[in-house]
Amino acid sequence: MPTTPPSLQALLARRRPGHSLEAPFYLSDAVFAADLEHVFGRHWLFVAVEPQLAEPGDYVSVDIGRNSVLLVRDDDRQVRAFHNVCRHRGTRLCAAQHGAVGNIVCPYHQWTYDLAGTLIHADHMPADFDRSRHGLKPVHVRTLAGLIFICLADDAPDDIDAMLRETAPYLAPHRLADCKVAAQVDIIEKGNWKLTLENNRECYHCVANHPELTVSLYEYGFGYRPSPQNAEGIQRFKDTLAASHARWEAMGLPSREIDTLDQRVTGFRTQRLPLDRAGESQTLNAQVACKKLLGGFTAAALGGLSFWTQPNSWHHFMSDHVVSFAVLPISADRTLVRTTWCVHKDAVEGVDYDVKNLTAVWNATNDQDRRLVEESQIGVANAAYEPGPYSPYTEELVEKFCNWYVQRMRALAL
Structure with a gap:
């Protein structure tokens, strides 16, 4: 006979660390x-x-479950976020993923909003109609050294201020806001969003699984169980890490782990890590993919600054480009992974960089990870599946993700 599925409360209570x-x-x-x-609606x-909102009027629309959010740069060059819903009868305002507008005009009845979300035109309404009470509904938005974060909750977690304060010195030297988007690729993984993050x-x-990515990564940077066979290699990596951190921090680049x-x-977590071989970038030869370096950098071999945030992103900042990943859930078994590559705004395609070379490593890696996530989704649906133990040497961050998720669900969903 079919069994009754356990409640969320029971699942959270018996989660085995x-x-x-x-x-x-x-x-x-x-x-x-x-x-x-509770996760995507309140964090x-x-x-x-x-760089996706380079000029006033530029907009991006983002779907989070059934909610659509409109990001726009206003005339004062501030980034604003609104629910992508007309205040008249609820029509979606902007259906395209990105574009540019002078004002935000509803396609249904042409209610018109300025870039600050104020309703400035609504034809055929009575004389006592108060336009000031029908502006677009705002969404919390904060920027961090060129990265844009939103929160759908009425009361957004205020500890984002600590994250901004602590990580801005790490990210700011790369001057992401002074970049341009060189490429953006969306893929749909046939798996649950948590499997995407765990992977x-x-x-x-x-x-x-990742021959392209591991060209530029130190093998012992992955985390290994110390043994007599690998002790020398692990120590060499630790020495390289310490020397690199000392050199970069002397250059004014914070590098040590938070x-x-x-x-x-x-x-969140951030750390600048050395890259192997040429040590410059996550490319097929570990050399820069863009000749025009970011910010005021004059040296190319600055390793890779990694930045992870709960619950849905990771980023790699290098001397020549930045690659960012956003994970957006579609259904229990479908997840959107959006990857964005940015280079210096003055870099010229075909002269300073080649898009195929710039994106080769992560296009290959994303496709490989998609396959792994999809095989995991098939596996966990098998009746024989039961939770397995994480390696304390190589899967510590997976445990931290799951621990964060369970903590937040216990706090908010029960």
Whole structure:
């Protein structure tokens, strides 16, 4: 006889630390609905980069579950966010993923809003109609060194201020806001969003699955169990890490790890890590993909500054380009992964950079990860699946993601 699926409360209560989550966390429509409400509806989400909104009137629309959010740069060059819903009868205002407008005009009855969200035109309304009470509904928005975060909750977590304060010195030297988008690629993974994040939070799988990515990554940077056989290699990596950090910090580039992934509501982690071989960029030869370096950099071999945020992003800042990833859930078994590559705004395609070379590593890696996530989704649906133990040497960040998720769901969903 079919069994009654366990409640979310029961699943959260019996989660075993150091182990993967039970199958309903990845399969259940009810759990997915709770994820949308309590995780994606009440936390800060990375959704875009400022170069997508280069000029006043530029906009980006982002779908989060059934909610659509409109990001726009106003006439004062501030980034604003609104619910993408007309205040007349609810029509979606901007259907395109990106574009440019003078004002925001509803396609249905032409109610018109300025870039600050104020209703400035509504034809055929009575004389006592108060336009000031029908402006667009705002969404919380904050920017961090060119990264744009939004929160759908009425009361957004205020600890984002700490994240901005602590990480801005790491990210700001790359001057992402002075970049342009060189490429953006969306892929749909046939898997639950948590499997996408778990896969990202470890490199246990990298050597066997990511030949392009591992060109520029130090093998012992993945985290290994110390043994007599690898002790010398691990020590060499530690020495390289320490020397690199000392050199970069002497250049004014903060590099040492900050990790609050499961310690705060707005959890994050950042660290600058050395890259192998040429040491310049995450490319097929570890050399820069763009000749025009970011910000005021004069040296190319600055490693890779990695920045992870809960619950939906990771980023790699290098001397020549920045690559950002946003994870947006579609259904219990479908997830959008949006990857954006940015280069210096004055870089010329075909002269300073080639898009194919710039995107080669992560296009290949994303496709490989898509396959891994999809095989995991198939596996957790098998009746034989049960939560397995994480490696404390290579999957520590996976455990921190799951621990953060369970903590937040216990706090908000029960």
